[in-house]
Amino acid sequence: MQTRYITTPLYYVNARPHLGHSYTTIVADVLKKHLMQRGHPVTFLTGTDEHGEKIEQMARTSGRDVKEFVDEVAQDFESTWQQMGIDFDIFYRTTQPEHIRKVQGALQTLKDRDLIVFREYEGNYCVGCERFLTDSELTAAGTCADHLKKPEHRKEANYFFLMSRYQKRLIEHIEKNPAFVQPEHFKNEILSFLKQPLGDLCISRPKSRLTWGIELPFDSNYVTYVWFDALLNYLNATGWPDKFNLELWKSCTHFIGKDILKAHAVYWTTMLMALDVPLYRQLQVGGYWLMSGNKMSKSLGNVVRPLEIEQQFGRDTLRFFLMREMSYGLDASFTLELFVNSVNAHLANGIGNLVSRVLTLCQKNFKGSFNPASLTDADRKLLGARQTALTAWDQNFDNLKYHQALKVWGELVTQVDLYVNEMKPWALAKDPTQSERLQTVLGVCLQVIQTLGVLVYPVLPNAAREIMKALGHSKGPEAGIALALEDRFEFKLAPEVPKLFMRVQLPVTEETTKT
Ligand SMILES: [Zn+2]
The missing domain is CATH 3.40.50.620 (HUPs)
Incomplete structure (x- = not known):
């Protein structure tokens, strides 16, 4: 290489x-x-x-x-x-x-x-x-x-x-x-x-x-x-x-x-x-990050301290916002409001919610493996979307379109969410005749969550490591991109469901506390 x-x-x-x-x-x-x-x-x-x-x-x-x-x-x-x-x-x-x-x-x-x-x-x-x-x-x-x-x-x-x-x-x-x-x-x-x-x-x-x-x-x-x-x-x-x-x-x-x-x-x-x-x-x-339309500068007093943001709003959040919200080479705006909205929409409500939702269902219902011969067309379609996302991610990286790569990744998050809504594993769990189907649905979700973790590792390294740990993988996401397309039919899940991202709020300013 x-x-x-x-x-x-x-x-x-x-x-x-x-x-x-x-x-x-x-x-x-x-x-x-x-x-x-x-x-x-x-x-x-x-x-x-x-x-x-x-x-x-x-x-x-x-x-x-x-x-x-x-x-x-x-x-x-x-x-x-x-x-x-x-x-x-x-x-x-x-x-x-x-x-x-x-x-x-x-x-x-x-x-x-x-x-x-x-x-x-x-x-x-x-x-x-x-x-x-x-x-x-x-x-x-x-x-x-x-x-x-x-x-x-x-x-x-x-x-x-x-x-x-x-x-x-x-x-x-x-x-x-x-x-x-x-x-x-x-x-x-x-x-x-x-x-x-x-x-x-x-x-x-x-x-x-x-x-x-x-x-x-x-x-x-x-x-x-x-x-x-x-x-x-x-x-x-x-x-x-x-x-x-x-x-x-x-x-x-x-x-x-x-x-x-x-x-x-x-x-x-x-x-x-x-x-x-x-x-x-x-x-x-x-390009420049603009603070209410102006370039950030010490003399304007609109300087944002990166470490303070990370400490206040959580690890990986600043990396994600900066990569997701700027088209590389153009200027973009930074306000705490945009930041908070982006973190909530894409991280807390996006990947964070998906991982917590699927793993919670798995804790109750997943027996540790599923039979690959039982895959339906819908399952295969979602599993096939992994390769599509990986190809698009790499192409975007080669063309300096880092924000587009994250959009592609976000679309895969949405696809898994829709799949869960459609397959209703909570309903399958109530029907004893559907127990094999339930294992397949949850197993497919776990496979795609592994893809999401491995793919997004460069931007969300801490979250990606937590995902691999939660999936009981012996390797971390940095071990190689091949892990993104790994077909696994057995998972020894970690006993705890990780809380990847919390919903965040705009800090209360002095002005609002006075009123
Ligand atoms: Zn000069």
Whole structure:
């Protein structure tokens, strides 16, 4: 099975883990679990980006030592992901000595190849972006389009990476590899950006205004631009350059949010070309979660803390909502009301209710096995729906339609519910002549519930494990996707019926308690 390498961005330590970080991390984790179920060895990297002006400023404003400050935030990210069951293999930090050494090595290589040059530069510098902006990046009012602040006029001598040399090659690569940047509209956005002449990339900052960075190996008066430093993490983690795992690298899928599309599709790709390293396999670009129409941000005070949601509403619920309610690559809204409605409709009333209903009937009536020769057309039809659901699930995953995969899965939940309503096992239980039929109906339900558990494991890992345990299976859902279509005629059910999901309610706000 082909090895796969998947990454989240290294999160910038100017903020604590919030919903936006969680979404990208969860999408990557879901894909990892999906691939591992299908036998692929997967390496999953996440981590923190810890240099730059904003970090230095934040630490200074709060009177903290910078290293102490970044250690604390990095620890917060790592433990948040651990507590949320994120199955990462590498937690990469850009302040580790090996990273610093490798970044300096890459800079020296490019300098030796005359791909880094020294130039005077005068222009509009945005502190938020931590770089000079081109005229086309300014709004009509002359502000940065991302930060809506007037950039500072700065004149300084700096080192530039000759990114413009690779413009033609980059356009060709994207056109020849239509899946390279996905979803499609982001590929088009990059191609349209590349229609204008591509400038060179300023990759240094004078120490007179920033010391918290990686010193240039060829000029101790400068540190490295934070993006040039941070992007190299993906490659460095594969052992590059001295112990380079080329196969792993070539299988790399980067998951990012759309705000850092240009850094990954343009800066990073041209850096790789200049270093003579093959490009990564794919860039998957996610949209924004909007809070009442606005992008979530610290300054707007509408930040959602992922761990608090999980603790308040139950394990797996946040993963489910984020995967089910966003069409990958587009923006979607997050409100607690939408969240609560989705959890109740699909989890509490959906899979949770079905499992509890069927297993309760089984506790009273199921004798542990049924005869496969007794299957009717209706039974075969429901059992056949398992393969259909699995095929559709996989196709949707291959096309980045994660929310569609969950819709397909939800339809199978509904099919089992309808089957139970139609077969009325509670009525069969009252008729002694129907005892064989009763065993078959319950056995068919158990088989399809196993399918539902195994299939949904990447999104609902905890619930899936509980389902397999309740069915008395010796294996967990992670053991392999073949378990989804396993024909079992004997079940040694666990003595307890699991409560997978509780109905949840909107938290009572201060305002409502007053009235
Ligand atoms: Zn800006």
